[in-house]
Amino acid sequence: MNSSPAKPKPVQEIDSVTIRFAGDSGDGIQLTGGQFTNTTAFAGNDLSTLPDFPAEIRAPAGTLPGVSGFQIQFGSHEVLTPGDTPDVLVVMNPAALKANVRELAPGNVVILNTDAFTAQNLTKAGYPANPLEDGSLSSFRVIPIPLTGLTDNALQGMQLTRTQVDRCKNFFALGIMYWLYERPLEPTSNWIRKKFQKVPLIAEANAKALAAGHAYAETTEIFEHHYRISKAPIAPGRYRNITGNEATALGLVTASRLAQRSVFYGSYPITPASDILHELSKHKAFGVRTFQAEDEIAAVGAAIGASFGGLLAVTGTSGPGICLKSEAINLAVMLELPLVILNVQRGGPSTGLPTKTEQADLLQVLFGRNGESPAAIVAPATPGECFPLVIEACRIAMRYMTPVFFLSDGYLGNGSEPWKIPRLNELPDLRVEHPSDPKIFQPYARDPKTLARPWALPGTPGLEHRIGGLEKQSGTGNVSYDPENHDRMVRLRAEKIDGIARDIPPTPVLGPREGRVLVVGWGSTYGTITQAVKELQKSGEPVAAVHLRHLNPLPRDLGAILQKYDTVLVPEINMGQLLLLLRAKYMVPAVGFNKVRGQPLKVSEIHVKIQELLNRPPNERRSSHA
Amino acid sequence: MPDIPQAPADAASTPVNAALTRKDLVSDQTVRWCPGCGDYAILAQAQKAMPALGVPREKIVFISGIGCSSRFPYYMNTYGIHTIHGRAPALATGLKCARPDLQVWVVTGDGDGLSIGGNHLLHCIRRNVDLKILLFNNRIYGLTKGQASPTSELGKRTKSSPLGTIDRPVDPIRFALGSNATFVARTVDTDVEHLGRILERAARHKGTAFVEIFQNCIVFNDGAFKDVEERATRDDSGIKLEHGKPLIFGKGKNRGIRMNGLKPEVVTFEAGKPPADLFVHDEKAGSEVAYLLSQLCGPAYPWALGVLRAVEEPVYDEMMESQIRSASEDSISRDIDKLLAGADTWEVAVP
Known part of the structure; x- marks a missing residue:
């Protein structure tokens, strides 16, 4: 590598870019993506990320099943999604290229590690010929970089094994990307120092590879210019980067403080929910009691026991775990005890796609229990x-x-x-009272406002009582087989849940309060839907969006909102579950947009779907067919 | 307010147990077991044994699963939960970890505890959670009207096995020992004095106390443990283990057990003159010794009754509590603003 300083290269301003890193699951792709994300947040851009990794921990190296990916979109404006497809694809081996190349559009950039394009790796990836040589990549801007060799050169003279050198190549690549997008090196070099403080040699090697990659991009001729993405207009305040699972765990610790009672978290390891257990188990200082149970049933069972004892009881899992927990959740419905059930949904049915995303458990949690068993549902x-x-x-x-x-x-x-760090005093007071007067205590008496029964804690003299899964006599809570009482209790339990709607803020509508198309979504499709709707609104289209956070009960103003539009579109990563509910409950001729690929929906496809609905002749707009 | 909710401060306080009698533990619910069911005796003994333990009534919780035995909590005037089939140990574990100040009892049966709930029973015992587990064994499914249970004898004819069961039974004592139980005992519903004593021992044990209670089902499995229940035969069909004492049984106190290698052997001798090589019971020995004793099953041997094993080992809920206590001592680590901020933050300035 030539060390003579080159002339500074020109800078090109761009609004936003989507980058995907891809390589073997052992290549440190998630780590590389995570570092790029933190540095980008630090640089002041808005961003959104999509890690995409295989279910196998280490599938055979170099094969398609072993490809791990990490996509990030960042920009100088609001960024709502990780981007539909990458503008820049960084690949560490032929398998990563093969797994991702079909998503690229002509003119997209492919940065690839040429050293990995060996005959053996090409065979493992199923390439009959080397794509670098057969012209199949001619429509893209391919930037070939011998990453392995360059990393090796940069670390010459250090006492490192072959494998150790090889493990540094992702930092070399990261260095290149930092130069290309004007990112500072410090956040990552600080992180490396901290992470490898016990092995200074490895720390030095990684930091050296990072700096060498940066210098390489700056001095060699392969890049004509680099890119500048100005800071995004973000609300002032202190920020950090956060994943949903981290935010969930920290939310629980905070709720514990707000409620002034310890969290009890019962859980059994399951992808993609285990990180919540890992995070919570670090916070014993906040009184958090984590219990890694023998199975999903024990996890929820223990949480119910803890709730009876007065703790903030939570159980967490993914769809298959909900199947197992259903009977115990039904017990909690009958006992009328507080219980929070986290479901980090994944592709189903059965084991399905453990590491991929899906929204197909809505009807399961709403209806998947025996008897009339209402429970509340919220979705971030x-x-x-x-x-x-x-x-x-x-x-x-x-x-x-x-x-x-x-x-x-x-x-x-x-x-x-990026997440604006909240202040405790801006959050709701979650304290609740426990009864203590034996003269007026009845286990199944009800608060006239909420219809909640009293939460009497063991240890309170005079309030000794028994609860259980058998039907309760209203008031006394004694076992009752009386037909009229059962009917009354079924209705009371339903009314109690319906009544939560009085406690839900008015539903915000993005866009005009009436018009041609209303897009209704829930959960993780928020970014995609919002971006598509905003784009269309910019070009003057009469389209609006509502994103539901409360799914049971639904907000009280929703029915009236739905009536104000010619067509209601419900995009979901399932076969139309919210769609079914909206049609049944409000009898609106809503239509669905449904893709179940284990991936987020794309902005472009929602855009096309809305456009299609806008283009329909007026007399068809109220028809029920998509 | 503390992190772990305590009883509200203004609660009417009862003087510690001074006036607690058997009657205080009787709930207002009508007991609905079949006339002659062994459950009555167990309930009566539990109500009788509780006052002596010195635990205030409001600090006692009974948790059960599903089955005849699991109606038990409704009849105890303490706190209680009648849960779902097999899951009582799971709920009890959560409650005990949440509220170490409570004394938590689990009431289960052979079907509830060893069939549908076998996994929870295993893990509860191996963790050594401070729970008192009473397993009523009547070798039949009673509440569902008479199907074979996991403790039914091989070849037993029941409604679900008209030609006899082909399932080899599980021995609750061996199951508990195999799960590394720190306290294992067996008693009989009809021997109220022994039953009361065993309940008290279980209550005083720190950690999981597992008690198998032989119990007759008068409707679907009458005579389940006839030999060891009936006055005429019980002394020859059961042997009461006593810590540090040789194994002697029989109406005339003239029979004993010695070990021939790893096999127990019944020897007969002149009353009052036991041979020197009788096996001497040691509750605190390793579980392999208790396992040898678990071979004492009828009809080949007298049933081993009493405490087979009682040792002290670390207790799950105490360890959880102590991890939390030592983590909480550092007030900086309890700073929630610091927690929310995490390691890397940045400031977006007012433009």
Whole structure:
């Protein structure tokens, strides 16, 4: 490498860019993406990320099943999604190229590690010929870089093994990308120093590779210029980067402080929810009691026991775990005890797609229990929103003495965004009272406002009582087989959950209060829908959007809102579950847009779908067919 | 307000147990077991044993699963939960970890505890959560009207096995020992004095106390443990283990157990003159010794009754509590603003 300083290269201003890093799951792709994300947040851009990794921990190196990816969109304006497809694809081997190349558009940039394009790796990836030589990449701007060799050169003279050198090449690549997008090196070099403080040699090697990659991009002729993306107009305040699972865990610790009672978290390891257990188990100083149970049933069972004892009880899992927990959740419905159930949804049915995202558990949590078994449901829209929404789940659970589902998903759980750090005094007071007077105590008496029963704690003299899964006599809570009483209790439990709607703020509408098309969404499709709708609004189209955070009960003003538009479009990563509910409940001729690929929806496809609805002749707009 | 909710401060306080009697533990619910069911005796003994333990009534919780035995909590005037099939140990574990100040009892049966709930029972025992587990064993499914249970004898004819069961039974004691239980005992519903004593021992044990209670089902499995229940035969069909004492049984106190290698052997001798090589019971020995004793099953041997094992080991809920206590001592680590900020933050200035 030539060390003579080159002339500074010209800078080109751009609004936003989408980059995807891809390589073997052992290549440190998630780590590289995470570092790029933190540095980009630090640089003041808005951003959104999508980690996409295989279910296998280490699939055979160099094969298609082993390809791990990390996509980030960042920009000088509001960024709502990780981007539909990458503008720049960085690939570490032929398999990563093969797995991602079909998503590229002509003119997109491909930065690739030529050293990995060996005959053996090409065979493993199933390439009959070398794509670098057969012209198949001619429509892209290919930037070939011998990453392995360059990293090796940069680390010459250090006492490192072959493998150790090889592991530094992702930092070399990161250095190149930092130069290309004018990112500072310091956040990552500081991180390296901290992370490898016990192995100074490795710390030095990684930091050296990072700096060498940066210098290489700056001095060699392969890049004509680099890019500048100005800071995004972000609300002032202190920020950090946060994933949905982190925000969920921190939300629970915060809810515990607001409620002044410890969290009990019962969980069994399951992708993609385990990170919540990992995060919470670090926070024993805040009184958090984590219990890694023998199975999903014990995890929820223990949480119910803890709730009886007066703690803020939570269980967390993904769809298959909900199947197992259903009977115990139904017990909590009957016992009328507070319980928060986190479901970080993944592709189903059965084991399905453990590391991919989906929204197909809505009807499961709403209806998947025997008997008339109402429970509340909330769903966050972005990774950062997991924080306030899990606090909302805790509030509803304790105020209404009920199980509450929190429907996150793989994309929200693992995806990240810059997050304005909240202040405790801006958050709701979650304290609730416990009864103590034996003279007026009845286990199944009801608060006239909320219809909640009293939360009497063991240890309170004179309030000794027994509860259980058998039907209760209204008031006394004694076992009752009386037909009229059962009917009354079924209705009371339903009314209690319906009544939560009085406690939900008015539904915000993005755009005109009436018009041609209203797009209704929930959960992680928020960014995609919002961006598509904003784009169309900019070009003057009469389209609006509503994004639901409360799915049971639905907001009281929703029915009236739906009536104000010719067509209601419901995009979901399922076969039309919210669609079914809206059509059944409000009898509106809503239409769905449904893709179940284990991936977030794309802005472009929502855009096209709305356009198609806008173009329909007026007499067809109220028809029920998409 | 503390992190762990305590009883409200203005609660009417009862003097510690001074006036607590058996009657105080009887709830206002009508007991609905079949006349002659062994559950009555167990309930009566539990109500009788509680006052002596010195635990205030409001600090006692009974948690059960599903089955005849699991109606138990409704009849105890303490706190209680009648949960779902097999899951009582899971709920009890959560409650005990949440509220170490409570004394938590689990009431289960052979079907509830060893079939549908076997996994929870195993893990509860191996964790050594401070719970008192009473497993009522009547070798039949009673509430569902008479199907074979996991403790039914091989070949037993029931409604679901008209030609006899082909399932080999599980021995609750061996199951508990195999799960590394720190306290394992067996008693019989009809021997109220022994039953009361075992309940008290279980209550005083720190950690999981597992008690198998032989119990008759008068409707679907009458005579389940006839030999060891009936006055005429019980002394020859059961042997009461006593810590540090040789294994002697029989109406005439003239029979004993010695070990021939790893096999127990019944020896007969002149009353009052036991041979020197009788096996001497040691509750605190390793679980392999208790496992040898678990071979004492009828009809080949007298049933081993009493405490087979009682040792002290670290207790799950105490360890959880101590991890939390030591983590909480550092007030900086309890700073929630710091927690929310995490390691890397940046400031977006007012433009």
